[in-house]
Amino acid sequence: MKRSLKVEETVFRVLMILSTAFILLILGVIIYSVFEKGMRALSLEMLTHIPEGGYYYGKGGGILNAIVGSMVLAFGATILAFLIGLPVALYINVFLHGKPKLVNLIRFILDLIWGIPSIVYGAFGFTLMVLIGLQTSLLAGIITVTLFILPIMIRSMDEIFRTVPMGLMEASYSLGSNKSELAFKIFTRQSVSGIITAVLLSFGRAIGDAASVLFTAGYTDNLPNSLLEPVATLPLSIFFQLASPVPEVQARAYASALVLTVIILIVSLFSRGLGKRYHKTKINF
Amino acid sequence: MLVSMLLVAFLPFLLFSVLYFKSFLLLRNTGLGDLIFSHTWRPSRGEFGFYPFIIGSIWVTLLAILFSTPICLLTAINVTQYAKKRFLRIMHPVIDILAGLPSVVYGVWGILVIVPFISRYLGPWLGIKTMGYSILAGAFVLSIMIIPFILNIIIEIFNTIPMELKEATLSLGSTKWQMVKHVLLRKALPGIIAAVGFGLARAFGETMAVLMVVGNVIKVPSSVFDPGYTLPALIANNYGEVLSIPQYDSALMFAALLLLVVSLFFNLLMHFFIARYNKY
Amino acid sequence: MEPAIKINNLDVFAGKTQILKNINCEIQKKMITVILGPSGCGKTTLLKCMNRLTDLYPELKVSGEILINEKNILDPGADIYKLRQSMGLLSQRPYPLPMTIYNNIAYALKLRGVTKRRELHKLVMDYLKQAALYDEVRNRLREPASRLSIGQQQRLCLARGLAVNPEIILADEPTSALDPISSRFIDEKFQELKKDYTIVVVTHVLRQARRIADNVIFMYLGEIIEQGPSTEFFENPKQEKTKLYLEGMFN
Numbered sequence: 001m002k003r004s005l006k007v008e009e010t011v012f013r014v015l016m017i018l019s020t021a022f023i024l025l026i027l028g029v030i031i032y033s034v035f036e037k038g039m040r041a042l043s044l045e046m047l048t049h050i051p052e053g054g055y056y057y058g059k060g061g062g063i064l065n066a067i068v069g070s071m072v073l074a075f076g077a078t079i080l081a082f083l084i085g086l087p088v089a090l091y092i093n094v095f096l097h098g099k100p101k102l103v104n105l106i107r108f109i110l111d112l113i114w115g116i117p118s119i120v121y122g123a124f125g126f127t128l129m130v131l132i133g134l135q136t137s138l139l140a141g142i143i144t145v146t147l148f149i150l151p152i153m154i155r156s157m158d159e160i161f162r163t164v165p166m167g168l169m170e171a172s173y174s175l176g177s178n179k180s181e182l183a184f185k186i187f188t189r190q191s192v193s194g195i196i197t198a199v200l201l202s203f204g205r206a207i208g209d210a211a212s213v214l215f216t217a218g219y220t221d222n223l224p225n226s227l228l229e230p231v232a233t234l235p236l237s238i239f240f241q242l243a244s245p246v247p248e249v250q251a252r253a254y255a256s257a258l259v260l261t262v263i264i265l266i267v268s269l270f271s272r273g274l275g276k277r278y279h280k281t282k283i284n285f
Numbered sequence: 286m287l288v289s290m291l292l293v294a295f296l297p298f299l300l301f302s303v304l305y306f307k308s309f310l311l312l313r314n315t316g317l318g319d320l321i322f323s324h325t326w327r328p329s330r331g332e333f334g335f336y337p338f339i340i341g342s343i344w345v346t347l348l349a350i351l352f353s354t355p356i357c358l359l360t361a362i363n364v365t366q367y368a369k370k371r372f373l374r375i376m377h378p379v380i381d382i383l384a385g386l387p388s389v390v391y392g393v394w395g396i397l398v399i400v401p402f403i404s405r406y407l408g409p410w411l412g413i414k415t416m417g418y419s420i421l422a423g424a425f426v427l428s429i430m431i432i433p434f435i436l437n438i439i440i441e442i443f444n445t446i447p448m449e450l451k452e453a454t455l456s457l458g459s460t461k462w463q464m465v466k467h468v469l470l471r472k473a474l475p476g477i478i479a480a481v482g483f484g485l486a487r488a489f490g491e492t493m494a495v496l497m498v499v500g501n502v503i504k505v506p507s508s509v510f511d512p513g514y515t516l517p518a519l520i521a522n523n524y525g526e527v528l529s530i531p532q533y534d535s536a537l538m539f540a541a542l543l544l545l546v547v548s549l550f551f552n553l554l555m556h557f558f559i560a561r562y563n564k565y
Numbered sequence: 566m567e568p569a570i571k572i573n574n575l576d577v578f579a580g581k582t583q584i585l586k587n588i589n590c591e592i593q594k595k596m597i598t599v600i601l602g603p604s605g606c607g608k609t610t611l612l613k614c615m616n617r618l619t620d621l622y623p624e625l626k627v628s629g630e631i632l633i634n635e636k637n638i639l640d641p642g643a644d645i646y647k648l649r650q651s652m653g654l655l656s657q658r659p660y661p662l663p664m665t666i667y668n669n670i671a672y673a674l675k676l677r678g679v680t681k682r683r684e685l686h687k688l689v690m691d692y693l694k695q696a697a698l699y700d701e702v703r704n705r706l707r708e709p710a711s712r713l714s715i716g717q718q719q720r721l722c723l724a725r726g727l728a729v730n731p732e733i734i735l736a737d738e739p740t741s742a743l744d745p746i747s748s749r750f751i752d753e754k755f756q757e758l759k760k761d762y763t764i765v766v767v768t769h770v771l772r773q774a775r776r777i778a779d780n781v782i783f784m785y786l787g788e789i790i791e792q793g794p795s796t797e798f799f800e801n802p803k804q805e806k807t808k809l810y811l812e813g814m815f816n
Contacts, residue, residue, distance in 0.1 A: 210389050
């Protein structure tokens, strides 16, 4: 082998290893810096209290309003997206089975929607809200976030259903089940853990996005108690606290970022755990 | 089922028409060319020049793509061709976690690490005075955010390239690197271009993380160390105050419309590109 | 005569399962040796051991000896690039490189060290003629190779395999994806090529084996059951399993 070739390969091997190390390092640095800064300001009070008067100037209180608000909003949106998304994903895989052109078109449109930035959904949601006379509220937030996570939900469930083997479909047809029965029973049962993974993925997206709730969900220091009132969210609470000139409040923003990161990590840990078990519980063909 | 389906299928058209309808007020008063190429942004006087925001968005996006593409390519080659299979199993959760982190967290990290790094080390080292909040900071943070997205697609593309093609090349007496360079990369090129295109569309619309570190100064930046402003940040920062001026409202909707069109355009382009290429 | 390849006590493990068990055999020079057996019997793995494509699969553990020109090619120090160039590979389906028709062959030539443009051009034409492809493609040399028909692609791959100037041709079910006419062409081509090359063909098609083989190695479940000259093997098999296989009992 020529010498120059050997040198070239070595150089690129080094670059490859550096790039890979860089990505691992970056994840480490992000997690480390968020934890390191966040732990300093994090206290039990922050997790269990709503902001008191003057909170944003360094007085007492916590971000319970945002934690609960985010949870409620993300749950609401995830459930709604699931209720709309599951039928769509089933429809694509059962009823449109054998019409590959139409299926491809629908998948294509879904991928397009997936690519639309969340701020566009925010602006759209706001316009829609004004149009039907809704104030910034939990409901408006839920609707907007639902639209935003819908393509994620549908496409990830769709990918799961695609893997349901043909043999299983034929077997249940031959037992005399009609298409709706087949869809709901066989497909959902065969892919339960996959569906849960899709739901968790969507939930993670829903709880982490700020741009779509910025104008639709509003913000409040109170706990959410009505669908028609504004609701606080974690990403926005981080954003607002960071904007404060008071160092203690900024520190609390880091602590809030830590809380959000931990929630996201737990969600992704769950879905990974399920992903592993997924193969074991499925029938092998 | 059918109702849900139709709702989803018509969502892009619905989005487009609503945003177009809302920005019509502005478009009627000012021509499209004026909006895009004018430098002056004075909402109170009814002057809406989007040029600084468009340039800011383009700078940040292109730089981000420039940083992340080589890193993604090299890592993908490493993980799929050289490293042990076990290593890919470590890499997958890393990619997933990076992809799952909320953009606000990236923004916080940018403020904690990237901004001080630029203002205290990189700027002075190059002899440039900078606050740190800059186009470059936005591009850095953005490039990290799109790495998992692009990397995932490229790894998948490399995995679809048949083992037999690699065997055929090696059986001619090529080294592994020659095989990667002459055959693997060439075969995967359309896919790689598409991955970068999708990444570009994604980066262009990213809002919060960029907003938090880019500086938000309405000026056409003269260097990457200058602060800038992006289209998504424009919408996010000003929404609270627009209701009193109808034209302002319309202007922000126009910004959203631009984002939508760019996103749809790039995604469409890449899809057709792949479809066309697959025929050969 | 010295055999082209001599294999002694070859074992291959994938994790804990043994794919090849104590393989001992000889491949004779300038003859067609057919490795025959039902699918999954390890014949493709055996073929890949011969040019060390097994290196690509880190999960495979190969031990034993494969002697070519009295050198053990399984030695870690063996020059695998030279080794692979001494063998042309034809796989189940044609895999043209993502380049033009011309460059598919030129690439192989360049790897072998041909650099002068004139010589390159002349050799490319020669190999295209050898694979009986020249007349069909002479006006479209700059087109991507993927636009050729499957049969043409396989002939291109044959030309590419010959272009590294090998002594041995390894073929892994080379006709299984082809139409009958293209298949027949490949079979006849092998008859012609064995004047100059040693040829090893893997197949599970009995008819093809009967048609082209000089020697047969019959494998079942990772072991060699019987080997020997083709007439002997087909007319007068010695092992019970061989007889069953020839009667079609394994399919």
